[in-house]
Amino acid sequence: xxxxxxxxxxxxxxxxxxxxxxxxxxxxxxxxxxxxxxxxxxxxxxxxxxxxxxxxxxxxxxxxxxxxxxxxxxxxxxxxxxxxxxxxxxxxxxxxxxxxxxxxxxxxxxxxxxxxxxxxxxxxxxxxxxxxxxxxxxxxxxxxxxxxxxxxxxxxxxxxxxxxxxxxxxxxxxxxxxxxxxxxxxxxxxxxxxxxxxxxxxxxxxxxxxxxxxxxxxxxxxxxxxxxxxxxxxxxxxxxxxxxxxxxxxxxxxxxxxxxxxxxxxxxxxxxxxxxxxxxxxxxxxxxxxxxxxxxxxxxxxxxxxx
Amino acid sequence: xxxxxxxxxxxxxxxxxxxxxxxxxxxxxxxxxxxxxxxxxxxxxxxxxxxxxxxxxxxxxxxxxxxxxxxxxxxxxxxxxxxxxxxxxxxxxxxxxxxxxxxxxxxxxxxxxxxxxxxxxxxxxxxxxxxxxxxxxxxxxxxxxxxxxxxxxxxxxxxxxxxxxxxxxxxxxxxxxxxxxxxxxxxxxxxxxxxxxxxxxxxxxxxxxxxxxxxxxxxxxxxxxxxxxxxxxxxxxxxxxxxxxxxxxxxxxxxxxxxxxxxxxxxxxxxxxxxxxxxxxxxxxxxxxx
Numbered sequence: 001x002x003x004x005x006x007x008x009x010x011x012x013x014x015x016x017x018x019x020x021x022x023x024x025x026x027x028x029x030x031x032x033x034x035x036x037x038x039x040x041x042x043x044x045x046x047x048x049x050x051x052x053x054x055x056x057x058x059x060x061x062x063x064x065x066x067x068x069x070x071x072x073x074x075x076x077x078x079x080x081x082x083x084x085x086x087x088x089x090x091x092x093x094x095x096x097x098x099x100x101x102x103x104x105x106x107x108x109x110x111x112x113x114x115x116x117x118x119x120x121x122x123x124x125x126x127x128x129x130x131x132x133x134x135x136x137x138x139x140x141x142x143x144x145x146x147x148x149x150x151x152x153x154x155x156x157x158x159x160x161x162x163x164x165x166x167x168x169x170x171x172x173x174x175x176x177x178x179x180x181x182x183x184x185x186x187x188x189x190x191x192x193x194x195x196x197x198x199x200x201x202x203x204x205x206x207x208x209x210x211x212x213x214x215x216x217x218x219x220x221x222x223x224x225x226x227x228x229x230x231x232x233x234x235x236x237x238x239x240x241x242x243x244x245x246x247x248x249x250x251x252x253x254x255x256x257x258x259x260x261x262x263x264x265x266x267x268x269x270x271x272x273x274x275x276x277x278x279x280x281x282x283x284x285x286x287x288x289x290x291x292x293x294x295x296x297x298x299x300x301x302x303x304x305x306x307x
Numbered sequence: 308x309x310x311x312x313x314x315x316x317x318x319x320x321x322x323x324x325x326x327x328x329x330x331x332x333x334x335x336x337x338x339x340x341x342x343x344x345x346x347x348x349x350x351x352x353x354x355x356x357x358x359x360x361x362x363x364x365x366x367x368x369x370x371x372x373x374x375x376x377x378x379x380x381x382x383x384x385x386x387x388x389x390x391x392x393x394x395x396x397x398x399x400x401x402x403x404x405x406x407x408x409x410x411x412x413x414x415x416x417x418x419x420x421x422x423x424x425x426x427x428x429x430x431x432x433x434x435x436x437x438x439x440x441x442x443x444x445x446x447x448x449x450x451x452x453x454x455x456x457x458x459x460x461x462x463x464x465x466x467x468x469x470x471x472x473x474x475x476x477x478x479x480x481x482x483x484x485x486x487x488x489x490x491x492x493x494x495x496x497x498x499x500x501x502x503x504x505x506x507x508x509x510x511x512x513x514x515x516x517x518x519x520x521x522x523x524x525x526x527x528x529x530x531x532x533x534x535x536x537x538x539x540x541x542x543x544x545x546x547x548x549x550x551x552x553x554x555x556x557x558x559x560x561x562x563x564x565x566x567x568x569x570x571x572x573x574x575x576x577x578x579x580x581x582x583x584x585x586x587x588x589x590x591x592x593x594x595x596x597x
Contacts, residue, residue, distance in 0.1 A: 016594070052411050054593045071589050073319070073415040081411040087404035089331075103323040104412035106316070148408060 005065060005078065005155040005187035006030050007051055012060035013211075014046055021046035023211035024060070029189060033182045035202030036191040043211040044191040045084060048158050051189065052081050064156060077105060080149030084160035084191075086141050088133040094120055095129040098148045105152040112151075119151035120144075124173050138165030146174065157181055157188040163197050175201055207305050214305040222305075230254055231270045232294035235277065236262035239286045243277075246286070250276050264294070320414030321422045328426025331399070332392055341391045342434055345384065349438045352379060353445025369530035372446050376522075380439055381515050382499070385465035386473070386491045388434045393427030393470035394477040394487055397588075401478075406593065416589040424474050424581060428466050435462030448529075457521040464573050465514045471577035472510055475584030479591075506561045513564070513572040520566025 007029040014022040022043045036044045049055040050062050053069030053076070062068060067075045089097055098116035103109060120129055123143040128136070133144055142165055149157060159178070163171050178201055181188050192198045198205055199219060206216040215222040237243050240263050244256050252269030267273045270293070280286045331337075356375055358368035397420065400406040409419055439458040443450045476490075477483030498509035506512050527534040563569060 049594065054407070054410050056592055071416055073413045073418075076411050076413045079411055081407070083404070083407045085404045085407070087407055089403070089405060091334075100323060100327055101408050101412065104320045104409070104414050106319055106413065 003065075004031065005185070006063075007156065007187060007189070008061075008063045009047070009050070009057075010061045012047075012050060012057040012062055014043075014050060014055060014058050020211045022050070022057070025208075025211070025213055026060075027206060027213055027216065029187055031182070031185045031187050032204065033178055033188045033190060033202040035198030035205045036189060036208060037193070037195065037198045037205055038191075038208035039193055041210075042193075042208040044193075044208055045160055046211075047208070048081075048160050048189065048191060051156075052079055052158055077152070078154050078156050080152070080154035080157045082142075082145040082149045082157070082159040082162050084164075086138070088136075088141065088144075090134045091132050092134075093130045094125055094133050094136070094144050094147070097133060098144075098151055101148050102151040107152070115151045115153075116147070119147040122150060122177060123147035124170070139167055139170045142166050142174070143170070146177065150177075155184075155186045157186055159188065159190045161192055162190060163192065163194070163201075171197075171200075209305065230266045230268050233265045233267065233270065233273060234259075234262045234290075234292045234294055235265060235288060236290040236292075237286065237288045242284075242286055243280060243288065246280050247273070247276060262290075318418050320412065321418050324409070324414060324419055324422035325426045328396055328423045329429065332396070332427055332430045338430075341388075342437070345388060345434060345438050346441050349380070349384065349441040350445045353442035354447075357442075357446035357448070367530055367532045368446060368448055369526055370532040370536065372443065372448060373522075373526045373530070373533050373536075375442060375446075376439065376518070377515060380442060381461070381465065381511055381518060382495065383491060384438055385435050385462060385514070386469045386495070386511065388438060389427075389431050389466050389470035390473050390484070390487050390491070392431040392434060393424065393466065394473035394484065396423040396427050396474065397478045398483060401593075410593060417585045420478070420585045420588045421581065424471065427474065428463070428470060431466035431470055432459060432463045435466055438462075451525055451528075454522060454525045457518070457525075460521060461514070461518040464517045464570060465511070467577045468514055468573040469510050471580040471584075475580045475587075478584055479587050504561060510576055512561075513569045513576065516563035516569025517566050517573060519563050520569060 009028075010026050012022055012025045013020070025043075025047065036047065038044050046055065050057055051064060051069060053064075053072055056070045062070075064075055065078055069075050069079070095113070095116055098120060099109070099112045102112040102115050102119075105112075107115060117129065120126060120143075123146045125140065125143050125147060128140065133141065136144060142162055146159075146162065149159070157178075163174060166174060178188055178190065190198065190201050192201075203218055204216070205219060205222065207214045207222065215225060217225065235243055235247075240258055244258065244263055247253050247263075247265060248256060250267075250272060252267045252272050253265060254268060255266035257264045257266075265273060274291065277288055277291055281288050352375060353372075356379075357371040358366065359371070360366050361371070397406065400409065400423075410416070436459045439462060440455065443454070443458070472490075473483075473487040476486050480486060495509050495511055498506060499512065501508075523533070523537060527537065564572065
C-alpha cells in the first residue's frame with residue numbers, strides 16, 4: 001500500500017449487459033479536489049463504485065493507493081465514501097449509526113463515539129446527534145453521509161453528488177470541509193452533473209460523457225484544448241457597424257451578431273481576432289471599449305464537449 | 308490520517324456487525340409483528356389439535372403432540388421462523404441500500420456475510436423454542452423436563468440448517484424469499500412424500516432426525532401408539548390408518564439417522580450453504596442503484 005493517496009485507472013471498461021458504463025478510461029487522481037462532471041448516465045457513479053471496490057472493471061486495471069480495491073477490505077481503511085443514494089436505517093439516530101460504522105474500522109466503542117461526534121459536528125450536525133436520520137431533510141442526510149465518511153480519517157474521499165439537496169449555506173460549509181480535506185493532502189473525488197458546483201469545488205475537472213473521458217484539466221485548460229471549437233467574443237464599441245465590417249473579412253470569423261450589449265463574434269481563431277481588433281484601434285479611429293470572451297466558463301466547455 | 312486506524316485482524320468487524328444485525332432483527336416492532344402471530348398459531352394448534360378426536364384413529368394426546376411437532380412445527384413453522392428472522396438479514400440491507408456503508412469498511416465480505424447470519428440464528432432459535440414450547444404448553448399434557456430441554460436444541464438445529472440455506476438463497480437471488488417459500492411449502496412436502504432414500508433430499512428430514520433421536524424415547528414412554536408408529540409392520544393392520552406425511556404411508560417411511568449422524572448432516576448442509584453463499588457474496592458486484 002503506497003503512502004500518498006492516489007487513484008489510478010488504466011483502460012477501465014465496464015458494461016451493464018449491453019450498455020457500456022465506462023469505456024477505456026485511463027486517468028489518475030492525486031491529492032487535491034477533482035471534479036467529475038457529466039450528464040446523468042455519463043459513467044460518473046460507475047467510476048466511483050469501481051474506485052470503492054463495489055464493482056469490478058470488465059477490462060483494465062484500477063488501483064487505490066497501489067491496491068486493487070475490489071473485495072479488498074484493508075484498503076477500505078483509506079476510503080471515505082459519500083454515496084449518492086439516501087441509505088438510512090429507519091428510526092436510528094445519527095450518532096449511534098456513525099459510531100457503529102466507525103467501529104467497523106476497529107476503533108473501540110469509546111473512541112468510535114468520540115470520532116462519530118466530532119465528524120457529525122464537522123459536517124454541521126452537532127445539534128442533531130440524537131435525531132433519527134430517517135427524519136432528516138435531504139440536506140441533513142447529505143451532511144450525515146459526509147460525517148460517516150469523515151469519522152475514520154480516510155485520505156481518499158469519494159463523494160457522489162454530495163451537494164444535492166443542500167441549501168446555499170450548507171453548500172458553502174460543505175465546500176469548506178472539502179477544501180480542508182484537500183489542504184490536508186487528501187485525494188477528493190467529487191461527482192456532479194451541475195456545472196457551477198464542480199466549478200466552485202474543484203480546480204481540476206474531468207468531463208465524462210457516455211462512459212468516456214472527454215477532457216480533463218482546469219476549466220481554462222480544457223477550453224484551450226478545444227481550440228478547434230468556435231469561441232464567442234463580445235466586442236463593445238461605439239463604432240459597432242464599422243468593427244463588424246472589418247471583422248467580416250477576417251479568416252476564422254464564422255458569425256457576427258449585433259446585440260444590445262455589443263457585437264458578438266463567433267471565431268475559430270481567437271488570436272487572429274484579437275490581433276485584428278488591436279489593428280483596428282491603432283490603425284484607424286475606431287474605438288473599442290471591451291473585448292470579453294463569453295464561453296470560457298465551464299458551462300460552455302461542457303456544452304461543447306457533450307454536444 | 309490513516310495511520311491512526313488500527314491494523315486489520317481476521318474476522319475484524321464480526322462483533323459490531325453481528326450486534327447491529329441482532330438489534331435490527333430484535334426490534335420490538337419486528338418481534339411483535341413476527342413473534343405474536345407465530346406464538347398465537349402455536350397455541351391454537353396445541354390447544355385444538357392435541358387430544359381432539361381425529362377420524363380413523365384412536366384419541367391419543369401424546370401421539371397428536373408427537374405428530375404435531377414433527378409435521379406442522381418442524382415441517383413449516385421452524386422454517387418460516389428461520390425465513391423471517393435469518394433469511395432477510397442482508398437482503399434488507401441491500402433493499403435499503405445501507406449495504407453500501409458496509410462494503411466500504413475494512414470488514415471482509417465473508418465476515419459480513421457470516422456475522423449477519425449468526426445475528427439471525429439467536430432470535431430464530433429463541434422464537435423457534437418459544438413456538439415449540441407454546442404448543443407443548445397449550446396441549447395441557449404433563450411434559451417431562453427432558454422434553455422441554457430438547458426444544459431449544461431442535462429449534463437451534465432447525466434454525467442453523469434451514470436458515471443457512473434460506474439466508475444464502477435470499478442474499479444471492481432477488482426473488483430469494485419466493486424461492487424459500489416455494490421450497491418450504493412445495494419441495495419439502497414433495498421430498499417427504501417420495502418413496503425411499505429420496506426423502507433424505509429434504510433438509511428438514513435431517514432436522515427431524517435430530518428431533519426424533521432426542522424425543523422419541525420420551526414419547527414412547529407415554530404412548531404405545533407412538534411406539535407402534537415408530538415400528539410399523541405391514542401386518543399391523545390397525546395402524547395402517549396413519550401417515551407420516553400428507554402423501555406418504557407410514558410403511559414407506561425411511562428410518563431417521565441416529566441423532567449424531569443427523570446433526571452432522573445438518574452441520575454439513577449449513578456449512579456448505581454458508582461457504583457457497585460467502586464465496587458468491589464476496590465475488591459479487593454491487594451496483595446498488597436507486
